Structure formats: C-alpha cells, structure tokens
Amino acid sequence: MVRPLVLRVSPISFSKPRPASPGSFSDLAGQDAGMASSTILTVVVSPRAEALQTLEPLVRQAMPSETLASAADASEALSFFEQARYLGRTAAIFLLDYRGVGVDDLTTCVLELRQALRDAELLILVEATDSPALAACLKVAGSTERMTFLTAPMEPLLVVRTLRAVAERQRTGAHSKRALRDSTEVIKGLELQIQELRTRLDIAKHAARHDHLTGGLNRTGFVEELTARLARNRQMQNVIMVDLDRFKAVNDTLGHAAGDELVRKICTGMAGVLPNGAILARLGGDEFGIVVEALTDVGMNELCNKVLKVASQCRIIAGHEVQVSASIGVARQGSTHSEVELLRQADLALYAAKREGRNRYRVFDNxxxxxxxYRLTIENGLERALNSGQFKMVYQPIVKADTRAILGYEALVRWDSPDYGSIPPDQFIPIAEETGLILDIGDWIAREALRDCRKWNLPYVSINLSSRQFLRHNVGERILRYAADAHVDPRRIQIELTETAIIDDVERASYNLGVLRDAGVRVALDDFGTGYSSLVYLKQFAIDCIKIDKSFVDNITRERQSAVIVASVAKLAESLGMSVIAEGVETEDQRTILIASGCGMLQGFHFGRPTPAGELIPGHMDDPKV
Incomplete structure (x- = not known):
C-alpha cells in the first residue's frame, strides 16, 4: 500500500489524494498552520509497506517540524516534490529502503532521483552483507556527494541523528560544526558496520565451501581444492568417490536424523584412515569425495579396503544396530589436468562398482x-526400440516336476536391435531401470503378455515387475486394467517380484500386493535366497510362491550344501503353505534331486527355451530340450 503525502503546514490538496494508513497523519486538511517554518520535504521511498511503517516515526522524531511524505518509487517521490515546491519546500531528503526487493530497482530509483535533483540528499538503507548494492548505487550516481548509507540491522538513534545531520546540511548548504560532529558519529558507526560486514562475508565464504553436517568441505570446496592441486602440477592426484549402499533404507526406517548421525560417524571414521595431506569432503547426501597424492596400486588397494571396512562397520544409531556398505570409484590423474574429467572418471568407476555388486571398489580404465x-548407446536406443517395435515377447514353460505337465509360462522380453543385433535383457533392463524407461517398457510387456495369454489360451502367465514398476502408486490397478482389456481372468496372472521391490517401500508394497491379491493375482518371490531379508517378508506378506534362484540349482549335483539349502527352502515353503519353483533346470539329474528335495514345479532349458507365443507346444514336455 502506498502512503499519502503528508505536509505539516497549511491545508493543501494534492492531485493524487490517498487514504491515510494507521500510524500516519491523515491529510493536509486540518494540519497545524503553525508549521510554516518548514523548508525541507522528506520522502520515504520504498515499495514495501512495512518499511514505510518503520521509517516514518523515525523521520518525525528527527524532524518534527518538517514535511513528510511516502512514495513507492522515484517517479511518485519526484511528483510529490514538484507539488511541495509551491509551498516553498526547496530542499529535499529522500530516504530509500529497497532491502529485499532487488539491486536493479534500487539503482533505478537512485539514478532517477539524482538526474532530476542534483542537490537532493539521498539516505539509503542496505543490508550489511549487500556490498553489491553499495557498489551499484555509487556507480549510477557517479559520486558519493550528498549520498549517505546506513546498514541493517539499523539503530533507530543512528537513523535519527543521521537524518538531523543531513537536514542541517540541507538547510545551511554547508557542513556546520554540529553536522560535522554527527557525521563523525555516523562514520564511526559505518566503520564498525563495515568491519561487521567483513566478518559476515568471511562467515559466508566459509559456509559456501563447507558442509553444515560434517563441518568438512562440501562439493564446491572439494572441486576448488582439486582444481588448485592440479594447477600447481604437484604429484599425481587420485580422486576417490564413495557412495553408501542402501542408505535410503536407513532414512526411511529410522528417519533423517538417524541418517545424518550415520553420515557423521562414517565421515569421522574415513577421516581417521586417510593419509596426511588427503582431502575429504561430503559431496551431498551419502556421497563423499577424497583426493590423495601419489599412491601405488598396493597403497590404493589398502586405502580403499580401509574405507570399505569403515563404512561397513555395525553402528548403534538411534538405539538400533545399523550396518551399510559402500561402493567406491577411483580415478588416477594420468595425463589429464582437468578436474571435470577426473570427477567423471571416478563417477563412472563408482557406478561400475555398484553394478558389479556393491561393497567394492573399481578403478577407472579405458x-x-x-x-x-556402449551403455549410453543402449540408453539412447531404448525409447526408439519401444516405439519402433524392436521388443519381442517369448515364453518359457513352468512345469509340474513329476509329470512335466505345463502349468504356465513366464513372460520374457527380448530386444533385437537392427544396429547391434540381439541385446541380452541383463544388459538393457538395468539401464531401463536407471533411466525410468522401465515404466513404459514394463507397461508394454504386461499388455503384450496378457494379450498373448488370451490369444493362445495359456494356462497362466507370470509377469516380472521391477522395483521401480512395483513401487508405482497404482501398479495394481494398472495390471488389473490391462487384464480387463485383454479379457484375462486375474487368477491366470502371476506377478514375480524380487525382495528389493518389497523392502524399498514396505508400506506401498503392502498396498499394491493387497490390490493384486484381492483380485486373485498370485505373487511369486523371485531369486529367493540371493537377498538378506527373505524370511521377514515371507512372514509379513502373503506370498504364494517362492522361486529358487538358478545359482543354487547350478551346483545341486556337485555341492551337498546347495542341495541342503534347496531342501530347506522347500520345507519352509511347505510349512507356510507356499509352492516352490526351481529355476534354471538344465539336466535330468538336477530334476531328480529337486523332486527329492520337495520342489513341486520346475523351469529351465531342460523343459523348453523361451519361445514366441505362436510356437508354444501345449500339454506335456515329454522330450526335454537341452
């Protein structure tokens, strides 16, 4: 809200009358005519109404007999001065408060006022840390003459004294002794505030380069230090990137405060194993950066293993035992002196370590x-493959172990690229997960599998859902909608999930499983035995079927331990009312042992390779295909 102009003299009406606001004089009409000695117009200029409310009382205290007005910008302020000039107010003081508004608006106001009134006094309020505002005002004004700055937080007494000094200067046209004394006080105050400003700037610079959680360097400080080391051309630099594995689960289950405590403890532990002169920084979240000089391959191996050991220690966090691991990527300087290239290489090595199983380190190489x-090529080709029909569906039979009767089929996707030929799913599915394209590809797979189930009258079809797909808020409803579109009974659908898909978001997993189970969809836990929380979630969720991972089946004829594990899982499933499918069966000997171990259903090349729906042979698999 813009305040009305208030002249404390004889009644006058301006061309732009406005209603009075609380705490200001109501209007010229009715003012005390005894104030005719007023010669100065003081205009408070600010686009912020709260600034006007704060400053007007100070102006009235400093110059009770002078004329006061308030304006939103320079144009309005100059308009008031032109009208006040007819009353004999030949001098003007403009009190500017543009804090929190923007430097450009402030400098525009200063420029307009200075060009129109060279002799007017400008009193400008700025933030103590806003040195750009001071510099910009001086630049547009061209001189500090008749320009005074006050820095916030402001002392009311200092504002009052400064206004009186400026008014005195305006009245006499020269610096009186009193004005000089007041100015000296102002200068002393400004010197103190300048010193405070420098202190605040130092604090701001430190904060810009350091992490608030650990107190060490942040990403900005880390990159600056690395750049400086490379520029000095000292010994060869090694960049190590560290990322905690499954840290999100700590935040989700124990809260962010627990996650912060874990980060601090791991950071402290890593600092304790680094050599002298090393740089350690928290780059953000659960990611850390390290720079060390001139390490041999043996020295690098020892250091990385120490960091891995520190990260994987069991710690008490928020009253709970918490254990995570870390993945590490290493880049050696070699011939490059580019910090960007070293960081890129370390990042690539880090993600390679994660792909290779986590809790390990990987050194970048060509x-x-x-x-x-190659991965980038696949990433760029995935969307094109989906839109141009390069994906194909194939189906592998799931059979009854003793009779070989076909019970259903697992739906599997294949990609035949016109540029690169057949690309294995284990190469493009993880990339689709990372990029988010798995959502569109997964929808396509579900629709195709259900259409084929209807078209070829398959007993049932088993559809894999990745973690990212399953944690969609409406995945259950989507699957059921696709089933309805294809006219497939939900009881002819089985969904295969990994343990990760469940543990990443237990609450959403519970909801989605409930939607599917209520409609009659069966749920199988895939790759059972390769995770770390299987028994917990078997008990918590209503799982229909356990799929024993191929890695156990491969060794079942050679290793007694694998046979014991399979038999134990089958017994566990039976006690929980679940069925068991053993994957990756390739020989008759494996089949025999699996039957003896209690596995009721089998799947693998021994019974049939993945085949297009139109080429499937219904019934029994009497002639094993090896």
Whole structure:
C-alpha cells in the first residue's frame, strides 16, 4: 500500500489524494498552520509497506517540524516534490529502503532521483552483507556527494541523528560544526558496520565451501581444492568417490536424523584412515569425495579396503544396530589436468562398482569408458526400440516336476536391435531401470503378455515387475486394467517380484500386493535366497510362491550344501503353505534331486527355451530340450 503525502503546514490538496494508513497523519486538511517554518520535504521511498511503517516515526522524531511524505518509487517521490515546491519546500531528503526487493530497482530509483535533483540528499538503507548494492548505487550516481548509507540491522538513534545531520546540511548548504560532529558519529558507526560486514562475508565464504553436517568441505570446496592441486602440477592426484549402499533404507526406517548421525560417524571414521595431506569432503547426501597424492596400486588397494571396512562397520544409531556398505570409484590423474574429467572418471568407476555388486571398489580404465559408451548407446536406443517395435515377447514353460505337465509360462522380453543385433535383457533392463524407461517398457510387456495369454489360451502367465514398476502408486490397478482389456481372468496372472521391490517401500508394497491379491493375482518371490531379508517378508506378506534362484540349482549335483539349502527352502515353503519353483533346470539329474528335495514345479532349458507365443507346444514336455 502506498502512503499519502503528508505536509505539516497549511491545508493543501494534492492531485493524487490517498487514504491515510494507521500510524500516519491523515491529510493536509486540518494540519497545524503553525508549521510554516518548514523548508525541507522528506520522502520515504520504498515499495514495501512495512518499511514505510518503520521509517516514518523515525523521520518525525528527527524532524518534527518538517514535511513528510511516502512514495513507492522515484517517479511518485519526484511528483510529490514538484507539488511541495509551491509551498516553498526547496530542499529535499529522500530516504530509500529497497532491502529485499532487488539491486536493479534500487539503482533505478537512485539514478532517477539524482538526474532530476542534483542537490537532493539521498539516505539509503542496505543490508550489511549487500556490498553489491553499495557498489551499484555509487556507480549510477557517479559520486558519493550528498549520498549517505546506513546498514541493517539499523539503530533507530543512528537513523535519527543521521537524518538531523543531513537536514542541517540541507538547510545551511554547508557542513556546520554540529553536522560535522554527527557525521563523525555516523562514520564511526559505518566503520564498525563495515568491519561487521567483513566478518559476515568471511562467515559466508566459509559456509559456501563447507558442509553444515560434517563441518568438512562440501562439493564446491572439494572441486576448488582439486582444481588448485592440479594447477600447481604437484604429484599425481587420485580422486576417490564413495557412495553408501542402501542408505535410503536407513532414512526411511529410522528417519533423517538417524541418517545424518550415520553420515557423521562414517565421515569421522574415513577421516581417521586417510593419509596426511588427503582431502575429504561430503559431496551431498551419502556421497563423499577424497583426493590423495601419489599412491601405488598396493597403497590404493589398502586405502580403499580401509574405507570399505569403515563404512561397513555395525553402528548403534538411534538405539538400533545399523550396518551399510559402500561402493567406491577411483580415478588416477594420468595425463589429464582437468578436474571435470577426473570427477567423471571416478563417477563412472563408482557406478561400475555398484553394478558389479556393491561393497567394492573399481578403478577407472579405458575399457570402462568403452562400456560406458556402449551403455549410453543402449540408453539412447531404448525409447526408439519401444516405439519402433524392436521388443519381442517369448515364453518359457513352468512345469509340474513329476509329470512335466505345463502349468504356465513366464513372460520374457527380448530386444533385437537392427544396429547391434540381439541385446541380452541383463544388459538393457538395468539401464531401463536407471533411466525410468522401465515404466513404459514394463507397461508394454504386461499388455503384450496378457494379450498373448488370451490369444493362445495359456494356462497362466507370470509377469516380472521391477522395483521401480512395483513401487508405482497404482501398479495394481494398472495390471488389473490391462487384464480387463485383454479379457484375462486375474487368477491366470502371476506377478514375480524380487525382495528389493518389497523392502524399498514396505508400506506401498503392502498396498499394491493387497490390490493384486484381492483380485486373485498370485505373487511369486523371485531369486529367493540371493537377498538378506527373505524370511521377514515371507512372514509379513502373503506370498504364494517362492522361486529358487538358478545359482543354487547350478551346483545341486556337485555341492551337498546347495542341495541342503534347496531342501530347506522347500520345507519352509511347505510349512507356510507356499509352492516352490526351481529355476534354471538344465539336466535330468538336477530334476531328480529337486523332486527329492520337495520342489513341486520346475523351469529351465531342460523343459523348453523361451519361445514366441505362436510356437508354444501345449500339454506335456515329454522330450526335454537341452
């Protein structure tokens, strides 16, 4: 709200009358005519109404007999001055408060006022840390003459004294002794505030380069230090990137305060194993950066293993035992002096370590760069493949172990690229997960599988859902809608999930499983035995079927331990009312042992390779295909 102009003299009406606001004089009409000695117009200029409310009382205290007005910008302020000039107010003081508004608006106001009134006094309020505002005002004004700055937080007494000094200067046209004394006080105050400003700037600079959680360097400080080391051309630098594995589960289950405590403890532990002169920084979240000089391969191996050991220690966090691991990527300087290239290489090595199983380190090499380029090619081709029909569906039979009767089929996707030929699913599915394209590809797979189930009258079809797909808020409803579109009874659908899909968001997993189970969809836990929380979630969720991972089946004829594990899982499933499917069966000997171990259903090349729906042979698999 813009305040009305208030003249404390004889009644006058301006061309732009406005209603009075609380705490200001109501209007010129009715003012005390005894104030005719007033010679100065003081205008408070600010686009912020709260600034006007704060400053007007100070102006009245400093100059009770002078004329006061308030304006939103320079144009309005100059308009008031032109009208006040007819009353004999030949001098003007403009009190500007543009804090929190923007430097450009402030400098525009200063420029307009200075160009129109060279002799007017400008009193400008700025933030103590806003040195750009001071510099910009001086630049547009061209001189500090008749320009005074006050820095916030402001002392009311200092404002009052400064206004009186400026008014005195306006009245006499020269610096009186009193004005000089007041100015000296102002200068002393400004010197103190300048010193405070420098202190605040130092604090701001420190905060810009340091992490608030650990107190060490942040990403900005880390990159600056690395750049400086490379520029000095000292010993060869090694960049190590560290990322905690499954840290999100700590935040989700124990809260962010617990996650912060874990980060602090791990950071402290890593600092304790680094050599002298190393740089350690928290780059954000659960990611850390390290720079060390001139390490041999043996020294690098020892250091990375120490960091892995520190990260994987069991710690008490928020009253709970918490244990995570870390993945590490290493880049050696070599011939490059570019911090950007070193960081890129370390990042690539880090993600390679995660893909290879986590809780390990990987050193960047040229082969990894080629792999990255290949991955980028796949990433760029996925969407084109989906839109141009390059994906195909194949189906592998799931059979009754003793009779070989076909009970259903697992739906599997294949990609035949016109540029690169057949690309294995274990190469493009993880990339689709990372990029988010798995959502669109997964929808396509579900629709195709259900259409084929209807078209070829398959007993049932088993559809894999990735973690990212399953944690969609409406995945259950989507699957049921696709089933309705294809006219497939939900009881002819089985959904295969990994343990990760469940533990990443237990609450959403519970909801989605409930939607599917209520409609009659069966749920199978895939790759059972390769995770770390299977028994917990078997008990918590209504799982229909356990799929024993191929890694156990591969060794079942050679290792007694694998046979014991399979038999134990089958017994566990039976006690919980669940069925068991053993995957990856390739020989008759494996089939025999699996039957003896209690596995009721089998799947693998021994019974049939993945085949297009139109080429499937219904009934029994009497002639094993090896």
């Amino acid at each position: 082969d990894l760069d080629e792999v990255t380029q």
